Amino acid sequence: MAQSPSSSVFAPWDDPTKKPLIRFEGVTKRFGDFTAVDNLDLHIYEREFFALLGPSGCGKTTIMRILAGFDPPSEGTVWLDDVNIAPVPPNKRPVNMMFQSYALFPHLSVYDNIAFGLKRSPMPKSEIDGRVQEMLRLTRLEKFARRKPHQISGGQRQRVALARSLAKAPKLLLLDEPLGALDKKLRNDTQFELMDIQEKTGTTFVIVTHDQEEAMTVASRVAVMDNGKLMQVATPDRIYEAPNSVYVADFIGDVNIIEGNLRPQEPGKVLIDWTEGEAPIRAEANGGLTEGTRVSYAVRPEKIAVSAERPDDRANVVQGKIIDIAYLGNISTYHVQLPSGHMISAQMTNSRRIERRDFTWEDTVWLSWTDTAGIVLTQ
Amino acid sequence: MIRRFSWFNATSLTLGFAFLYMPMIILVIYSFNASKLVTVWAGFSTKWYGELLRNEAFLDAAWVTLKVAVISSSIATVLGTMAAYVLVRGGRFAGRTLFSGMIYAPLVMPEVITGLSLLLLFIAVGLDRGVITIVLAHTTFSMCYVSVVVSSRLVAFDRSLEEAALDLGCTPFDAFMSVTLPMIAPAVISGWLLAFTLSLDDLVIASFTSGPSSTTLPIKIFSAVRLGVSPEINALSTIMIGIVAVGVIAASLISKTRIARMTRDEQAAQQQ
């Protein structure tokens, strides 16, 4: 999965000669004395599919609104194509936004909602109908073109909002939870459509999502936010494999966090003393860490193997008792309690039928993982 | 919750409505009185209505009243809507609270004082009293009613609709005309009807600001009544009651049904 910066891979953020399309410089947004976005520095490149991820109220919509021009930043500057966009009103920005609340015009039909922006663009009148039909087809709304927004379902409304923001093919498209109300199949299809649109038109997308899987599938880079701050900005695989903090590791996917004291070994290798009576965890870590530092060790459940016999080729081996098994179809998650009281989750793919599963509740099993499976976090 | 309709409730309701409407009902009945004596019933007749149509002075006054009502309510609607828009949507600007308080002041100001101050103003600027001064005066006091009605509607509907319009390339004016106005249209219409009936009704302010050549109906009726009540006046009053009732009922119907439906549709349209 790891990407190396080569010419064939899309990675403008690694290329110092590339200029970002959007630059946030020290952007802060306050509402009264509440800081919704805190001193944000962020570069977004052309043709990116940039995903904002974070808990509710962390400032995702606020960032979108700053870009669309509805809320001017309290401090700092936003540059679009090297132009400070602060004085540019929303209707003059090459930016379209899909609102989290959809903001469909209740007095206009689905068709007229989609045509609304086109009628106010330089597009010749004769081409507008074709474009609207194309959008209706894309979002599978042909049958509902004549209906008013209150006469269609929630998912259909979401598609109208999406179609309306896509219609003008803007340079920058802001999608605030665009696919939340769609069923899985339609969501997947639409994700692929979005990626396809991007291939064809070269639009830059900034997308807010609560769905990690979606962010992982569609995004070129993911920004994980907390309380108005960026915690980490990286490609999906880096975010998953190399989170920079416990917060990010915990936010994306499942993770086991074990706290302990660090003991540096030969360069690049460390030991972590985490509990009495167990061998220290062997892990890899970059230099600069001193003896005795309190660290968190993060290891994903799917990196941990469950076995009945003690494996002797693994760097880390512990024994415990199965407390709970969550069967998820193709995979099972085992929750194992160690003698020290730690709970560890381990994930195994189910290659056998359910009644022939190897382990059951109360079984004593061995958990094992390699020294490269987890990462050492200091914050 | 459905409660039994008790005797107490029924009595209160009857008494209350009798109190409110008895005088008007008597007036309406006597407008169909055949006798010239107002207090003696002498059979049904519509002749006073015919008489009314031949009375030049009343017809002139009716024409002035109608002109004043239409023009002043239209100007008041435009100004009142603009004021409401700025106060609700304008964001924070210096003196906003002061303005929004001040716009409602005429609602509670005694009419005599409003009339008197307008009179003084017109004299000070040397404006001859006539139709124009009544129009100005009526615009002044009915504007705040319009802005109350319109701003309650503006508060209710989602700001992001206007933002979406801007986002899709509308100028602020275009956004107002193609999104905001269609949404608030029922409130604007009901504001207009309210201003219209207020202007039609008004006696006090009109009597301060009208000139000799421009008497409105309420003034005419008032001065005629001082010489004695005539069946003609009853007929005229009945017609005015009719017009005002239609106006007020239309205004409340519009705000009850149309605005309620639009608000519901809007909320439905935002649901996820």
Ligand SMILES: Nc1ncnc2c1ncn2[C@@H]1O[C@H](COP(=O)(O)OP(=O)(O)OP(=O)(O)O)[C@@H](O)[C@H]1O
């Ligand atoms: N106009 C406003 N006035 C005051 N506070 C606001 C305003 N708009 C947003 N906030 C606050 O700013 C914070 C960030 O809001 P924002 O809408 O950006 O959250 P979000 O990350 O989009 O959340 P969600 O995932 O729930 O949509 C929230 O705590 C919110 O209450």
Ligand SMILES: [Mg+2]
């Ligand atoms: Mg949001």
